[in-house]
Amino acid sequence: MADNVILNTYQVLSFLGSGTFGEVYKVRVLKGRYRGKIMALKVAKNPEVLPYLWKEVQTLLLLNHPHIVSLQSYLYKKDRGELYVLYELMDVGDLKEYVLSKGRLEESDALKVLIHVARGLEFLHGRGYIHGDVKPENIFGKKVLSDVLWKLGDFGLVRIRGSQNVIEVKGTIGYIAPEVFRGEVHRSSDIFSLGCVLHFMLTGRDPFECQDKKEKLRRNKEGLYVIEESLSDRIKKLLSIMLSNDYTKRFMTAKELIQYMVKERLA
Numbered sequence: 001m002a003d004n005v006i007l008n009t010y011q012v013l014s015f016l017g018s019g020t021f022g023e024v025y026k027v028r029v030l031k032g033r034y035r036g037k038i039m040a041l042k043v044a045k046n047p048e049v050l051p052y053l054w055k056e057v058q059t060l061l062l063l064n065h066p067h068i069v070s071l072q073s074y075l076y077k078k079d080r081g082e083l084y085v086l087y088e089l090m091d092v093g094d095l096k097e098y099v100l101s102k103g104r105l106e107e108s109d110a111l112k113v114l115i116h117v118a119r120g121l122e123f124l125h126g127r128g129y130i131h132g133d134v135k136p137e138n139i140f141g142k143k144v145l146s147d148v149l150w151k152l153g154d155f156g157l158v159r160i161r162g163s164q165n166v167i168e169v170k171g172t173i174g175y176i177a178p179e180v181f182r183g184e185v186h187r188s189s190d191i192f193s194l195g196c197v198l199h200f201m202l203t204g205r206d207p208f209e210c211q212d213k214k215e216k217l218r219r220n221k222e223g224l225y226v227i228e229e230s231l232s233d234r235i236k237k238l239l240s241i242m243l244s245n246d247y248t249k250r251f252m253t254a255k256e257l258i259q260y261m262v263k264e265r266l267a
């Protein structure tokens with residue numbers, strides 16, 4: 001059916017969701033290199049967000065890693081101002097939905113997701129990038145045999161380490177490192193966000209959660225988090241390092257986090 005086919009090439013199988021960048025569809029590719037494959041197609045039409053998606057495209061084209069969502073191809077329709085980006089299909093969906101539907105994860109499952117994402121982040125940090133927006137909505141799962149492989153996605157806020165850009169505070173309240181509010185960003189700012197993700201996986205809430213939005217923002221800015229009491233001592237210890245307000249006291253990079261996890265038998 002012609003209505004169901006985008007650019008004469010992508011047959012829409014279902015709607016996966018919409019985000020800041022536009023709509024995402026599950027598609028079957030009808031022609032070209034990926035003919036017959038089932039993938040995810042993002043369609044961006046809003047001129048205000050196109051620069052972010054361009055940034056993601058440019059970054060992802062350079063990054064190829066088993067724990068980073070891969071970009072297969074893209075197409076820019078200049079006349080219409082539309083950008084079409086084809087990604088591998090992450091059929092489990094994102095980590096936020098996963099935790100909200102399954103309930104809080106067992107410690108061993110949460111640590112498995114953590115190490116997967118840390119590996120993707122290690123690759124990124126090793127190349128001098130900072131992700132800038134690590135949160136459950138940007139972590140995606142893919143079924144592989146009877147297991148799930150977790151990958152880091154959504155690179156719209158990625159930065160090169162040490163770049164002089166004015167830092168705008170984007171990201172999601174509840175997952176932003178305190179120094180980012182002061183205009184500073186480091187690779188360890190991603191570690192802070194990943195610590196918040198770990199807390200979310202184990203408790204169903206980020207460490208700054210509270211009813212009042214303004215109060216939540218204040219807590220996040222000042223790094224006034226509350227680690228849930230019921231968590232095990234080894235998780236509390238790991239979180240206290242990852243969520244340290246002083247960014248020099250955290251793991252500086254994902255590689256250091258992985259080394260710690262191996263040493264402490266958390267991975």
Ligand SMILES: Nc1ncnc2c1ncn2[C@@H]1O[C@H](COP(=O)(O)OP(=O)(O)OP(=O)(O)O)[C@@H](O)[C@H]1O
Nearest residue numbers: 016017018019020021024040087088089090094137
């Ligand atoms: N590669 C993919 N495979 C499967 N589902 C995807 C994929 N990429 C995105 N999605 C889903 O499509 C929806 C929209 O994704 P998108 O990243 O554009 O928005 P978002 O997660 O709201 O991002 P943002 O935080 O930037 O607004 C989400 O529900 C997401 O889970």
